[in-house]
Amino acid sequence: MLVVRAYKTELDLTHAQITACEQHAGAARYAYNWGLRRKQEGYQQTGTSPSAIDLHRELNALKKTTLPWMYAVSKCAPQEALRNLDRAFAHYFRRCQQKQTGQWHGNVGYPHPKSKKQGLGSFRLTGSLHIGVAAIQLPRLGRLRLKERGYLPTTPTDGVKLLSATISEQAGHWYVSVQVEQDQTAPDNAGPVVGVDLGIKVLATLSDGTVIANPKPLKLQLKKIKRLHKAVTRKHKGSNNRKKAVRKLGAQYRRVANQRANTLHRLTTRLAKTKAVIVIEDLYVAGMLKNHHLAQAIADAGFAEFRRQVTYKATWYGSHVVVVSRWEPTSKRCSQCGWRDADLTLADRVFRCEACGLILDRDLNAARNLADLARLAASSADN
Numbered sequence: 001m002l003v004v005r006a007y008k009t010e011l012d013l014t015h016a017q018i019t020a021c022e023q024h025a026g027a028a029r030y031a032y033n034w035g036l037r038r039k040q041e042g043y044q045q046t047g048t049s050p051s052a053i054d055l056h057r058e059l060n061a062l063k064k065t066t067l068p069w070m071y072a073v074s075k076c077a078p079q080e081a082l083r084n085l086d087r088a089f090a091h092y093f094r095r096c097q098q099k100q101t102g103q104w105h106g107n108v109g110y111p112h113p114k115s116k117k118q119g120l121g122s123f124r125l126t127g128s129l130h131i132g133v134a135a136i137q138l139p140r141l142g143r144l145r146l147k148e149r150g151y152l153p154t155t156p157t158d159g160v161k162l163l164s165a166t167i168s169e170q171a172g173h174w175y176v177s178v179q180v181e182q183d184q185t186a187p188d189n190a191g192p193v194v195g196v197d198l199g200i201k202v203l204a205t206l207s208d209g210t211v212i213a214n215p216k217p218l219k220l221q222l223k224k225i226k227r228l229h230k231a232v233t234r235k236h237k238g239s240n241n242r243k244k245a246v247r248k249l250g251a252q253y254r255r256v257a258n259q260r261a262n263t264l265h266r267l268t269t270r271l272a273k274t275k276a277v278i279v280i281e282d283l284y285v286a287g288m289l290k291n292h293h294l295a296q297a298i299a300d301a302g303f304a305e306f307r308r309q310v311t312y313k314a315t316w317y318g319s320h321v322v323v324v325s326r327w328e329p330t331s332k333r334c335s336q337c338g339w340r341d342a343d344l345t346l347a348d349r350v351f352r353c354e355a356c357g358l359i360l361d362r363d364l365n366a367a368r369n370l371a372d373l374a375r376l377a378a379s380s381a382d383n
């Protein structure tokens with residue numbers, strides 16, 4: 001099966017290369033914001049807005065007159081930024097439609113201009129790309145060294161088709177994410193069925209009794225982040241000290257994001273590699289996020305991200321993900337005899353069955369119920 005997947009790794013850039021990357025990111029941001037304005041103007045004047053192709057043609061004409069500085073960067077950077085803009089609008093319209101039909105309950109995000117305050121940003125390049133063991137070769141930017149040798153699939157030896165490369169910056173570090181098309185055919189995984197209960201106190205409880213602790217990075221490091229935020233506001237706007245404080249704050253956020261991503265990736269890879277069926281609950285994340293006390297912890301644990309990762313990794317490693325409707329009372333049902341505890345609240349951490357006497361950790365009971373539901377579904381499909 002041909003799948004598109006991305007590999008992201010850190011770059012080891014020289015000062016000249018950093019400047020060139022900043023220029024490319026700047027051109028991409030400029031094109032995106034300019035395109036957004038042009039689309040809005042077009043819509044107000046004629047009722048339709050110009051497409052990425054129209055805008056790219058228009059931008060090329062402007063290069064000759066008002067934007068000669070854009071000749072210094074690869075033409076891909078603004079072109080791909082305009083494509084991103086088209087995608088942002090397509091996404092927005094899809095969400096609007098889903099909201100009308102009741103399939104989506106969250107916010108619908110109208111595309112907004114990209115600000116330099118959010119970081120230097122990113123840009124995507126296509127065309128003549130080559131990956132070696134220690135470096136990647138890109139149009140205009142030349143040969144960029146990689147910090148980790150051998151992580152990216154090399155062309156052409158690994159038999160992958162290279163689609164694009166995206167360069168991005170975060171807190172002073174530069175990364176490249178390459179999108180490749182590769183053949184990934186996995187035989188059906190022979191492991192057991194496992195129910196996964198995602199939680200707030202612990203990240204996940206598996207029906208076999210395994211408990212994966214929650215890193216809860218934000219909660220632990222919230223104090224530090226708050227202090228760094230205060231440090232920023234105390235410094236004068238535009239001062240060097242303020243810039244320094246902003247950098248420190250950015251680095252702290254980056255650390256937290258990396259920890260969170262690392263924990264989730266390790267868990268989802270392990271599950272997809274070793275289990276035949278992974279049963280998860282279709283948590284109504286958007287609805288739960290409205291509850292402000294839970295919001296921090298839930299956003300932190302990254303439920304939606306967990307589901308996304310485990311779903312795509314399952315296709316790589318030959319396992320299956322079963323999503324159980326959120327209306328199934330997995331927490332309230334006894335996993336041994338089926339008795340229901342109608343009075344169970346979020347505060348009850350232990351499940352006590354009044355029918356068969358089972359006493360079990362609440363999350364483990366829920367995870368076992370999830371695994372049972374999958375077995376039930378599988379056996380009724382066989383008959």
Ligand SMILES: [Zn+2]
Nearest residue numbers: 334337353356
């Ligand atoms: Zn029972």
